[in-house]
Amino acid sequence: MAWDEIGSWVVDDYQFLVPETFNSRLAVKVSGVSGLRPTWNFAGFFYQMVDLPVLGLARIDKKIATSIRDPIIFIPDQTNLPYLIRYQKADWIDSLQLTIYQDFMPLNSYAEVNIPNHNAATTISTVVPISAASVSFLAVNANRKRLIIANNSNQDLYIDFDATSAIVDHAIKIPKVSAGGQIFTYELEKYTGLVSGIWAAAGTGAALVKDMVA
Secondary structure (H helix, E strand, O other): OOEEEEEEEEEOOOEEEOOOOEOOOEEEEEEOOOOOOOOOOEEEEEEEEEEEOOOEEEEEEEEEEEEOOOOEEEOOOOOOOOEEEEEEEOOOOOOEEEEEEEEOOOOOOOOOOOOOOOOOOEEEEEEEEOOOOOEEEEOOOOOEEEEEEEEEEOOOEEEEOOOOOEOOEOOEEEOOOOOOOOOEEEEEEOOOOOEEEEEOOOOOEEEEEEEEEO
16 A cells, blocks of 8 residues: 555644545544643544435444544545545544545555466456355356455455355455455465355455466
8 A cells, every 4th residue: 555645634623524535545643732641542533424415415424533642544434435534623632633644546446466376377357346145256167276365345255165155154254454454365276166255244345356277
């Protein structure tokens, strides 16, 4: 990941709507807290806001706490819509500096997973959108030498080596993108059968599937 500073603002009102639109992960840093005391840690919280037709600006009802001591990484609940941030500072703080950085790669774009395999002449890459119902990842392929699945989403992914996968009946769990932005992968060699998957819930992102064949 690479982070670009989007802006820095002095927040001295109880609520502050950041005057920028975002579409990816954010790093949020609090500094310059007025009258800072050694025992203070909580700086305030923010909501992710989306602009909906007819309804106008609406919030996703989940508070994201911010710390005076450490920046936080925020992974949005929705990246199919641009979103805003409404910040609410702690009422005992008169003012603070809010600095926001954005990851240059949107959550629903797919970085290449490049792992060489000298036994595989061709790599077939497929993007599988997130789904709360079981979906097919790979068909039977007698020429498969290796497979790689990367879960670039905000929900855990459950994989099974069968026609269907279920949360209660699966073979492998691939965690969602971590708070630090790490994308987890699973690799398997010399398996030529079916692969299916299901996510823990609807969300944003997808899986990148690489089928390495002779």
